[in-house]
Amino acid sequence: MHTYIDKIREIASRLLKEEAVEMVIGYQEGTLPMISPPMSVRSAEDVEKLTWSSHCCINLANYLTDIKGKVAVFAKGCDCRSIVNHIAEGKVKREDVVIIGVPCNGMMERRTISNIFGDEIEEVVEEADGTVIVRGKGREEKYQKSDLLRQCCRVCVHKNPVLYDELVADPVAIPEDIQRYKEVEKIEAREIDKRWKFFENLISTCIRCYACRDACPTCYCPTCFVDEAQPQWVGKGDDEPDVMTFHILRAFHTAGRCTDCGACVSACPMGINMRAFTKKLEKDCLDLWDWEAGLTSDMRPALETFTPSDPEDNFK
Amino acid sequence: MLTHIGIEPERLQFSWISSAESTKFIDVVTEVVEAVRKVGPNTRLVKNMVREP
Amino acid sequence: MRILQIDKKDWSAGLEKSRKDYTLIGPVKEGNNVSKFKELAAGEEPDFSITTTTMSPKSVVFPQSEVMFTFTTDSASADCNIMKVPEKSYSPRAVIGIRPFDAVAMKIVKMNFDTPDYQDPYWCDAYAACTFIGLAITDPEACDFSTSTGTGPFDTSGLDVLLVDAGDYYLAEVVTDKGDSWIQSASFDQEADAESVEILHSMRKEAKKKIESTVEFANIDKKETLDLYNEKYWDSISFPCLNCGTCTYVCPTCWCFDIQDEMAHKNGRRMKNWDSCMFPNFTIHTTGHNPRNTKLMRVRQRFMHKLKYHQSKYNMGIMCVGCGRCVTSCPVNIDIREVCKQMNS
């Protein structure tokens, strides 16, 4: 971790000093344990504020869409794919961003650790061997990092940046036995009524703050369909059909573009795993069109293209 | 995905029908109507406007 | 007023008894991640192990979505174009286990909905129906800075009764007549002895000391509004913000709402839904012009409103009770305590 941080600061400082970029986007230390919020650095003196941890859950590609001028951004595997997606969709110009790839060993959410530990946490220390020591008031526990990882990180096969100008460290190894779609298959195996119940239950605590949408790099529409007043596509209250409609439609809009970065889940104040919607679409894109988002900027996302050989099993 | 989250597959069906294929159109529509009748009135994603506070 | 002693053995029976006169509302967990105030079903008890609920109890009087009235545009109907307020029950509700800072927040929200000139009937009727049976905080959470905001873990100023967990029993400090009515309805009648009263006082001191998080506001009041407005730090504070509005939805003192009509065929209803100054939609005009069109402006607005405008314009203090919810819920850790520090420096 420390080698990462040193390297990150070194690169940021160099780019700013050389005036290669106007701004560097990275992560800073939070005021609470287990959170590393995004930050921007504009001068070389401030690079000491940049950090790296296993809690860099927010996807920094999200911060590129409205920025003018040349910027550098630190990007994990998934962030990097989201940037590629931005480039493919013409949202960001390749020449405007310096991508500093960060090979990723997976991120852990504050909520997961807190739920497992039970009490209030004062400090979390990560050892090089993958042990995580959690300290609370008068109590200390040891865990394996692999048991605390976010769901999306457990099934991630693109931990290494796919497009970058510079790397912070050597690529990390990808385990071979990852079952990418175990979660989806578990839902698929259920009967239809049980599936509906599952999704109903999943969103039952949603407060429609839209943090999931706001944290998502693919959700960059100037006016989201839920905010539209004329026509009003969906009611603004807390009725379940409206909440469900929001989730279904948002998921559809990310189809073939979602990189399963998990920022939406990490951002949700209610801890809702709305990846249950998007992961299915990711699987379908792979199964039906052999498409994975953000691996190349030369092709348009799956739902934007058509070839005569597309499968038509659903057509009668 | 709609089926995945529990919307009955009968309610969303796709078909290619050319404007010249009138009999196919009739057959498909009849089939769809029958299929939807079988699953009954929709209860999912239906808003109850008279919901009391 | 008087102080009672309630044996924990008698607690459930008392609660049940009070149901004949009151609807009970209290904190409950929903799954692993969420806790909120809800109506307690028969036999269900408020969960006192939760200190700060994920969602604040403001929804007890100010639901996220509320139907104001219904109407029909069907000219064949005798009720055509007549607005009808749906049947609502404002029978007494006892909010059991509300924390002192949240009860103070209710009073802050009251300044908005219940003014000498205008009263929001939905809010006022619901508020009047409530009896607040508070629970003192003996084990404050790390983000609780309520002693800095003028309230505190044992503050009774927003409450009708204050309960203190003293091990095998609760001490109940009755603050108002309303509170006394609930106590009588629950048939709690054992007066606390002098020793127990002593215990209550020392616990109050202990709890205050346990709050380590402190914030200074004094200079914010003295500074010129425009100077604060033009500060450079708003840029770095607002950079990570997602404009998700979570901070305002979880906040017990945020009161903004939006009015929406919903129509199905010829039947419609008017809804009052929570809104948030963090949403770009909050300020957009019908012309398309948006006076607060950047995230910096919105973030600044939230903090300035809470910490500066409210005090300097109305001389009614700051609009924050220090519950710490926005600190723990913000996905990008924008921490009001840090912002105060910068504004106060």
Ligand code: SF4
């Ligand atoms: S972030 Fe969570 S609570 Fe907010 S709208 Fe999304 S799912 Fe709902």
Ligand code: SF4
């Ligand atoms: S939907 Fe969620 S997982 Fe997918 S790209 Fe957006 S934030 Fe990431």
Ligand code: SF4
């Ligand atoms: S919760 Fe945090 S990210 Fe969301 S609007 Fe508030 S300050 Fe911004």
Ligand code: SF4
């Ligand atoms: S501003 Fe934050 S700390 Fe203050 S009352 Fe609201 S949620 Fe609590």
